[in-house]
Amino acid sequence: MLTKVFGSAVFGVEATTITVEVNIDKGIGYHLVGLPDNAIKESSYRIAAALKNNGYTLPGKKITINMAPADLRKEGSAYDLTLAIGILIASSQIKGDEIERYIIMGELSLDGSLQPIRGALPIAIKAKEEGFKGFFLPKQNVNEAAIVSDLEVYGVTNIQEVIDFFEGKGTVEPTIIDTRSEFYQTLDFPEYDFSDVKGQEGIKRCMEIAAAGGHNIILIGPPGAGKTMLAKRLLSILPPMTLREALETTKIHSVAGKLKEVGLMHQRPFRSPHHTISNVALVGGGSYPQPGEISMAHNGVLFLDELPEFKRDVLEVMRQPLEDREVTISRAKFTVTYPSSFMLVASMNPSPSGFFNDPDAPQANSPHEMQRYMNKISGPLLDRIDIHIEVTAVPFDKLSDDRKAESSVEIRKRVTKAREIQSVRFGSMPLIHYNAQMNTNHIREYCALEDTSKSLLKNAMERLNLSARAYDRILKVARTIADLEASENVNSHHIAEAIQYRSLDREGWLG
Known part of the structure; x- marks a missing residue:
């Protein structure tokens, strides 16, 4: 008897429906075709034990299973439940009158219980798009998949629950989540707050911009100046994620199997990899590509502490994703693309000793040593960072001041208003949401300068020997400063402030 059961494979952040054809005929043997990997080939042992421990048998006949499309590589143990249900129906051990209306996925334990899978959200989205009625998956993933409306999502703990459902004896009910109300109820603030930061008013202004x-930002200063403390608090002033951003971010974390929150993610991600990270771990890849840290930080913040300590080739692979806001990983037989629209926040010491060329510093390095240390970071990468700012040590009178600084809540209100202005400005552009994403045409249209501003920028370009990319960065930052003031035009004082935030381009700053 021939039967068809449906599963799904995830490539990148999108799912593809897999048709599992099970045919049972005279003879002996178990034949699994359709480019399965070793984890799927081993499923016969798990399925046999799970069926036996639940009162069923693996037929002693010739079992042929085809996973179509046959030229698409399938991987992982999540097809165990799909194959097992197909075998039971094909061998007439259970009924399966409506089996073709459901997607079935799950990894089987030997006792028939189910282990969680990866990529439940993109699978559920694809199932809805293709008109499936429901989706059976392990209970651990049910809140993640139930985000998708108009799809019956059944969280099950054991294969017996699925069997009982198709036999008409089950009591399992679909999980229903009101995505919008759940999402908007949980838009709280992270634990870190800018009110904890003493002094550093100029740096807080940079973080607000x-x-x-x-915009990408790099903080340069001696140890203990507060670079990491400031970076960790950036999340608290970013606008809340929109529902669209939350879905995008949740999909990526679902595919990577690193979804910590139950259901839809409501806080922007903050990723802080160690400086020993490899380039594959940072941008994604592997034999079976998985998203890297830059994709895990999508719609959030990627914090690289002590930037010069990262291997140079690791930093260089970020150059293209920083520009394109996506990363494409190519293999011989397929190509996957992961979104990577993140804010890069980097911090570093100005020299090997950690201090500027200052006679009052505990240790001092010469300008030459400082420059050699800075040269660990390539010019093209620094060009892609919009704001360079020096962070100096906080004096004692500021540290001992008991007064609370401005809270993240107040700063966030101004940031959100500026983002709303940008949302209106770029409302007709689906791929542009804020100023840092503008291309050259947008800059020409929305950052038009008067003669005074042009002259000021021209002098800065000539004196600092800035690149064309740095020119664009200054205009983007100036546009944001104008938005914070609700100014329609970019004026000369906006340009002047933006130029100040290119510390690494200024001659003599090393000492």
Whole structure:
């Protein structure tokens, strides 16, 4: 007897429906075709034990299973439940009158219980798009998949629950989540707050501008100046994620199997990889590609602490994703693309000793040693960072001041207003949401300068020997400063402030 059961494979952040054809005929043997990997080939042992322990048998006949499309590589143990149900129906051990209306996925334990799978959200989205009625999956993943409306999502703990459902004896009910109400109820603030930061008012201003326009920023200063403390608090002033951003971010974390929150993610991700990370772990890849840290930080923040300590080739692979806001991983037989629209926040010491060329510093390095240390970071990468800012040590009178600084809540209100202005400006552009994403045409249209501003920028370009990319960065940052003031035009004082935030381009700053 021939039967068809449906599963799904995830490539990148999108799912593809897999048709599992099970044919049972005279003879002996178990033949699994359709480019399965070793984990799927081993499923016969798990399925045999699970069926026996639940009162069923693996037929002693010739079992042929085809996973179509046959030229698409399938991987992982999530097809165990799909194959087992197909075998039971094909051998007439259970009924399966409506089996073709459901997607079935799950890894089987030997006792028939189910282990969680990866990529439940993109699978559920694809199932809805293709008109399936429901989706059976392990209970651990049910809240993640139930985000998708108009799809019956059944969280099950054991293969017997699935069998009982198709036999008409089951009591399992679909999980229903009101995605919008759940999402908007949980838009709380992270634990870190800018009110904890003593002094550093100028740096807070830079962080506010970076958050308002989605700009990349690098903080340069001695140990203990507060670089990491400031970076960790950036999330608290970013605008809340939209429902669209939350879905995008949740899909990526679902595919990677690193979804910590139950259901839809409501906080922007903050990723802080160690400086020993490999380039594959940072941008994604592997024999079977998985998203890297830059994709896990999509719609959030990627914090690289002590930037010069990262291997140079690791930093260089970020250059293209920083520009294109996506990363494409190519293999011989397929190509996957992961979104990677993140804010890069980097911190570093100005020299090997950690201090500027200052006679009052505990240790001092010469300008030459500082420059050699800075040269660990390539010019093209620094060009892609919009804001460079020096962070100096906080004096004692500021540290001992008991007064609370401005809270993240107040800063976030200004940032959100600036982002709303940008949302209106780019409303007709599906791929542009804030100023940092503008291309050259947008800059020409929305950052038009008067003669005074042009002259000021021209002098800065000539004196600092800035690149064309740095020119664009200055205009983008100036546009954000104008948005924070609700100014329609970019004026000369906006340009002047934006130029100040290119510390690494200024001659003599090393000492």
